[in-house]
Amino acid sequence: MERVSQSKPAGTLIHAPEITPDELQLAVRNHSMPLEALRYPITPLGLHYLLIHFDIPLVDAATYWLAVAGHVDKPLRLTLEDLKSRPATTLAVTLECAGNGRARLSPRPLSQPWLGEAVGTAEWTGTRLAPVLQEAGLKKGALEVVFTGLDRGVQGGIEQFYERSLSVADATHDDVLLVYAINGQALPPQHGFPVRLIVPGWYGMTHVKWLRSITVTDRPFDGYQQAAAYHYRTVEGDRGVPVTRMLPRALMVPPGEPDFMSRTRFVEPSTQIVEGRAWSGLAPIERVDFSSDGGRSWSAAGLEEALSPQSWRRWSARWDATRPGEYELCVRATDASGNVQPLEQSWNLEGVQNNAVQRVRVVVGAPDGRQIAADLR
Amino acid sequence: MERVSQSKPAGTLIHAPEITPDELQLAVRNHSMPLEALRYPITPLGLHYLLIHFDIPLVDAATYWLAVAGHVDKPLRLTLEDLKSRPATTLAVTLECAGNGRARLSPRPLSQPWLGEAVGTAEWTGTRLAPVLQEAGLKKGALEVVFTGLDRGVQGGIEQFYERSLSVADATHDDVLLVYAINGQALPPQHGFPVRLIVPGWYGMTHVKWLRSITVTDRPFDGYQQAAAYHYRTVEGDRGVPVTRMLPRALMVPPGEPDFMSRTRFVEPSTQIVEGRAWSGLAPIERVDFSSDGGRSWSAAGLEEALSPQSWRRWSARWDATRPGEYELCVRATDASGNVQPLEQSWNLEGVQNNAVQRVRVVVGAPDGRQIAADLR
Numbered sequence: 001m002e003r004v005s006q007s008k009p010a011g012t013l014i015h016a017p018e019i020t021p022d023e024l025q026l027a028v029r030n031h032s033m034p035l036e037a038l039r040y041p042i043t044p045l046g047l048h049y050l051l052i053h054f055d056i057p058l059v060d061a062a063t064y065w066l067a068v069a070g071h072v073d074k075p076l077r078l079t080l081e082d083l084k085s086r087p088a089t090t091l092a093v094t095l096e097c098a099g100n101g102r103a104r105l106s107p108r109p110l111s112q113p114w115l116g117e118a119v120g121t122a123e124w125t126g127t128r129l130a131p132v133l134q135e136a137g138l139k140k141g142a143l144e145v146v147f148t149g150l151d152r153g154v155q156g157g158i159e160q161f162y163e164r165s166l167s168v169a170d171a172t173h174d175d176v177l178l179v180y181a182i183n184g185q186a187l188p189p190q191h192g193f194p195v196r197l198i199v200p201g202w203y204g205m206t207h208v209k210w211l212r213s214i215t216v217t218d219r220p221f222d223g224y225q226q227a228a229a230y231h232y233r234t235v236e237g238d239r240g241v242p243v244t245r246m247l248p249r250a251l252m253v254p255p256g257e258p259d260f261m262s263r264t265r266f267v268e269p270s271t272q273i274v275e276g277r278a279w280s281g282l283a284p285i286e287r288v289d290f291s292s293d294g295g296r297s298w299s300a301a302g303l304e305e306a307l308s309p310q311s312w313r314r315w316s317a318r319w320d321a322t323r324p325g326e327y328e329l330c331v332r333a334t335d336a337s338g339n340v341q342p343l344e345q346s347w348n349l350e351g352v353q354n355n356a357v358q359r360v361r362v363v364v365g366a367p368d369g370r371q372i373a374a375d376l377r
Numbered sequence: 378m379e380r381v382s383q384s385k386p387a388g389t390l391i392h393a394p395e396i397t398p399d400e401l402q403l404a405v406r407n408h409s410m411p412l413e414a415l416r417y418p419i420t421p422l423g424l425h426y427l428l429i430h431f432d433i434p435l436v437d438a439a440t441y442w443l444a445v446a447g448h449v450d451k452p453l454r455l456t457l458e459d460l461k462s463r464p465a466t467t468l469a470v471t472l473e474c475a476g477n478g479r480a481r482l483s484p485r486p487l488s489q490p491w492l493g494e495a496v497g498t499a500e501w502t503g504t505r506l507a508p509v510l511q512e513a514g515l516k517k518g519a520l521e522v523v524f525t526g527l528d529r530g531v532q533g534g535i536e537q538f539y540e541r542s543l544s545v546a547d548a549t550h551d552d553v554l555l556v557y558a559i560n561g562q563a564l565p566p567q568h569g570f571p572v573r574l575i576v577p578g579w580y581g582m583t584h585v586k587w588l589r590s591i592t593v594t595d596r597p598f599d600g601y602q603q604a605a606a607y608h609y610r611t612v613e614g615d616r617g618v619p620v621t622r623m624l625p626r627a628l629m630v631p632p633g634e635p636d637f638m639s640r641t642r643f644v645e646p647s648t649q650i651v652e653g654r655a656w657s658g659l660a661p662i663e664r665v666d667f668s669s670d671g672g673r674s675w676s677a678a679g680l681e682e683a684l685s686p687q688s689w690r691r692w693s694a695r696w697d698a699t700r701p702g703e704y705e706l707c708v709r710a711t712d713a714s715g716n717v718q719p720l721e722q723s724w725n726l727e728g729v730q731n732n733a734v735q736r737v738r739v740v741v742g743a744p745d746g747r748q749i750a751a752d753l754r
Contacts, residue, residue, distance in 0.1 A: 007639035018395030019404075024480060025640050027401060028492050031408035036432045037566070044565045046423035047433075053637050055413045056424075103401060110638065115405055155637040159743065188421045189414070260430050260532040261487065262384035263402050367531045 048120030054153030073137030102351030246281030425497030431530030450514030479728030623658030
């Protein structure tokens with residue numbers, strides 16, 4: 001039986017560490033990026049995080065077109081071929097879900113229960129949005145640009161297409177793309193085939209997939225995903241602050257090998273190079289600090305150049321893991337605007353923007369029952 | 378903080394519908410196939426289900442080789458190029474996790490909490506295993522073939538490489554492949570790059586990824602994943618029955634559109650064509666039945682030819698959804714050996730082989746608050 005009788009609306013607060021059946025349905029559908037995939041500068045297809053609000057729509061590219069309409073001089077209808085025939089740009093862009101880290105909050109807001117790995121970096125290929133809008137011609141008084149997806153469903157009791165808006169200034173930024181390829185391949189269905197929006201630096205809800213229409217408006221867009229959802233608010237009824245750009249975050253590849261169930265890590269006594277990636281949508285990453293004692297002491301990690309201004313930077317740190325025992329490894333990013341990851345959760349009603357530092361428990365020393373067969377090589 | 382203090386070993390029984398923090402860690406790492414992807418005969422890359430016991434290993438194809446050793450006349454070392462230079466075969470194969478449906482059992486065995494969508498069908502390209510074993514030359518007394526992955530970790534308190542065995546008869550079946558490509562592309566890391574095993578008809582634990590070695594033995598293999606895990610047993614301490622081939626299952630694309638949180642479906646009053654796929658590892662699918670009243674009455678669905686003998690068949694059924702109200706849709710597969718999906722769960726300690734019929738709750742009639750914008754097209 002479907003356990004629908006236990007359904008609670010998204011945003012309900014849960015005062016227990018256990019996950020509700022509704023949250024599980026979302027967790028098995030959507031997926032984060034396994035942390036060992038931080039090893040790849042470009043996340044291989046299939047490992048990038050995915051959050052799909054409703055269902056993945058089935059779109060026929062042959063009959064697809066994208067409407068550009070509303071407060072413009074010349075409405076456009078762009079087929080996939082039209083978009084591909086325009087100048088192409090490829091950008092490596094890091095995307096992260098605004099709800100990343102939600103499931104670590106207490107009480108926990110009921111929604112997709114991310115632990116902290118809802119991220120990925122892909123090479124997105126498409127054409128710049130600004131010249132498309134210029135061709136359509138923004139009328140005087142144009143204020144926002146509304147991006148509507150083909151995905152539809154019910155959220156907050158409201159039947160809706162998924163849609164979000166940007167100010168004209170944000171929408172016409174040079175690196176905003178209408179994208180039709182990822183990592184050199186046509187978009188797969190789950191990433192927005194045939195065309196999606198990419199707005200580097202912004203949290204995941206911005207990059208509308210399965211684009212159906214782009215509508216220029218002369219008033220603020222008040223759709224559900226814009227006006228009701230995706231706000232940082234700590235008191236019910238408060239207007240809150242809209243979620244926009246990604247706060248800084250660093251993640252590490254958990255060292256050693258895992259226990260299947262608990263994911264506790266085991267490392268042989270040795271000197272380890274711990275590595276990971278760090279990003280911020282507010283400013284370039286300037287510093288990453290590493291701790292092997294739960295955040296009591298920190299040392300600066302080494303930093304590599306970012307792949308692109310829109311993507312994460314690799315960091316690495318040496319960890320003297322020669323003494324058996326239990327350790328809590330932490331990593332903390334700082335960006336060039338002085339934004340630093342907090343050590344404590346920043347609790348809010350929707351569970352957005354929780355960029356508290358990652359903590360990974362590692363046991364130095366072999367687990368009991370070591371039975372690895374003699375190496376065949 | 379990692380919630381490791383609440384860790385319980387895999388296989389513990391949980392007497393509550395809520396999911397433990399450990400199960401959540403597995404659920405956000407691994408992922409099922411969103412049911413709307415049943416529309417595709419071949420599952421697009423990134424939508425196929427994934428269960429990774431330990432971590433995804435990072436393998437350098439340039440220095441990779443696969444050992445074929447043990448009870449053979451001539452041990453082999455095969456590079457990726459060696460394998461690619463052998464005769465290539467492509468097969469469309471349906472894979473399903475043995476634990477699919479585990480999270481619907483009560484009490485629930487603690488492990489990866491699948492609801493029912495841990496499936497996928499891919500076109501796997503590789504070379505047949507039988508000629509490789511023939512070239513190595515099985516010595517007299519050869520009994521089993523052990524497949525060892527490069528992935529390692531701790532399970533059941535035992536540190537291990539992931540490994541499973543097959544009898545010589547099963548391993549030398551004509552359609553057993555050493556695979557290096559999926560859907561026409563090199564295997565991505567999460568599917569076993571550079572080389573994995575594919576054994577059509579068998580549950581997912583059989584298709585060892587990141588193959589490190591193939592070892593012919595003259596005695597039964599008693600590794601953890603073979604002798605302890607993957608058994609159907611209802612009483613602790615019983616030896617149980619090894620899990621082998623996939624029991625029949627049919628799944629449907631849930632019709633209509635979902636509520637974000639509860640995944641309850643809404644359908645406009647109309648006549649609907651409900652569709653899905655059905656498979657069995659025991660015999661070809663012979664019949665699929667559909668019910669719109671929770672399994673009280675059934676009618677035969679239409680069946681298309683299977684893509685290949687190793688893959689699922691598409692089915693479809695007409696549903697008269699003209700009267701508003703709540704419905705429970707069910708679908709049930711029967712194979713040519715007379716195996717039928719049960720209506721009730723088949724409870725067991727590991728939560729394997731739960732192929733009870735799928736049940737999807739659908740509300741006919743628009744949800745409250747309908748606010749879909751006028752269609753722009």
